[in-house]
Amino acid sequence: MVARSRAEEAIRGRISSVKKELRKAHNRAMRSMRNLEEELEGASFLVRKVGEAIKARHRLVGELKALSASLEEATEVVSRLLQETAMRIQALANKHVRLDMLVDGALREAAVGSLDRAHELVVEVEREKEALLHELSSLSDVLEERRRMLAGLRRRIEDVLEHVGREVELVDKAGVRLREGELVCLARRCRARGAGRGVLLITSERIVFSRPGDKGLELERAWVRGASTSRAFLGLREKLVIAFSGPGGRGELVLYCNRKDAKDILAELSAGAKGGHEAQVGGLHPGRGGAHSDGRPDDGIT
Missing domain, CATH: 1.20.120 (Four Helix Bundle (Hemerythrin (Met), subunit A))
Structure with missing residues (x-):
């Protein structure tokens, strides 16, 4: 049992x-x-x-x-x-x-x-x-x-x-108006030397720095000759220098932003250069003079 x-x-x-x-x-x-x-x-x-x-x-x-x-x-x-x-x-x-x-x-x-x-x-x-x-x-x-x-x-x-x-x-x-057929490629908040805080916009055709109450600063992407970054004062921000040569002469657009944004901006400029723009990202050309959005030279950018 x-x-x-x-x-x-x-x-x-x-x-x-x-x-x-x-x-x-x-x-x-x-x-x-x-x-x-x-x-x-x-x-x-x-x-x-x-x-x-x-x-x-x-x-x-x-x-x-x-x-x-x-x-x-x-x-x-x-x-x-x-x-x-x-x-x-x-x-x-x-x-x-x-x-x-x-x-x-x-x-x-x-x-x-x-x-x-x-x-x-x-x-x-x-x-x-x-x-x-x-x-x-x-x-x-x-x-x-x-x-x-x-x-x-x-x-x-x-x-x-x-x-x-x-x-x-x-x-x-x-408040940036895009041209016919122009596309936004990148937009970041940052600070520009001589202009203060604003928005950096890179489109398929232009680089625009815009700030409230100001007409803004504008470069054609074909004017860009180089870009590089370095650690800003106290290492809290990145200093991004975009060298250009346009109708108003040679110059540098100096921006201050965080490390990730600086990396993204450089990558976009590099991609634009490879895509057929005249820019050769990496080489800098010293000089003075930028351009307002209407093409006038601007000594506020060094």
């Missing part, structure tokens, strides 16, 4: 283990599905938001359009995947019904003392369990991979949207 009792207990223990593993795998699959549904909802909202942002006159709008197209395509793929997943989960539920029948049979056989038959049924239950676990795990992996892909694309678009929105807002506050 003791041996029989122990055998029955072992069978119940194996069945309990099967149920626990399947419940855990099923919960993971359902959680993965819900997470992907939430990510899809957020992505769909973002696609609509991008539709408004692409009207901005910013260089990154082209990238934004491409990313948005990729996101739209991804949402369509994910929508189909979720539909297929729902059908697969229903199919797995039907298989689970068969497994439940095997479990009930094993427990009945164990209760009446047919331990050999109960053992055979438990072996079959465990075999069915392995197949179900494999399908559920595979399903969860696919859902989670798609969610990560969608989330990564969404975060990239959100970063670009925030970047474009912040810079376009700075341009609007600075």
Whole structure:
């Protein structure tokens, strides 16, 4: 009797283990599905938001359009995947019904003392369990991979949207009017020697320093001859020197900004030089004289 009792207990223990593993795998699959549904909802909202942002006159709008197209395509793929997943989960539920029948049979056989038959049924239950676990795990992996892909694309678009929105807002506050076909490339708050605090704007055609109540300082990008940075007084800011040569003569636009902004400005000027401008970023030419936004020389810039 003791041996029989122990055998029955072992069978119940194996069945309990099967149920626990399947419940855990099923919960993971359902959680993965819900997470992907939430990510899809957020992505769909973002696609609509991008539709408004692409009207901005910013260089990154082209990238934004491409990313948005990729996101739209991804949402369509994910929508189909979720539909297929729902059908697969229903199919797995039907298989689970068969497994439940095997479990009930094993427990009945164990209760009446047919331990050999109960053992055979438990072996079959465990075999069915392995197949179900494999399908559920595979399903969860696919859902989670798609969610990560969608989330990564969404975060990239959100970063670009925030970047474009912040810079376009700075341009609007600075009151700079863009020329026909001109695009914003970079906008940063900084301080210019001889002009004080304001907004530095680099477009596809110009470099403009604008401050409230002032007409502003303006250079054509083709006038730029070099740029470099050095640590400003006490090392709290970066000193950025943009050397240029235009109709008003040679000169330097000296800016003070944080290290990241200085790095971004240099990178933009370098990209412009490689893109066909006459600038050769890295070499400086000393001199005096800048230009106001109307082209007049300005001795306030050294």
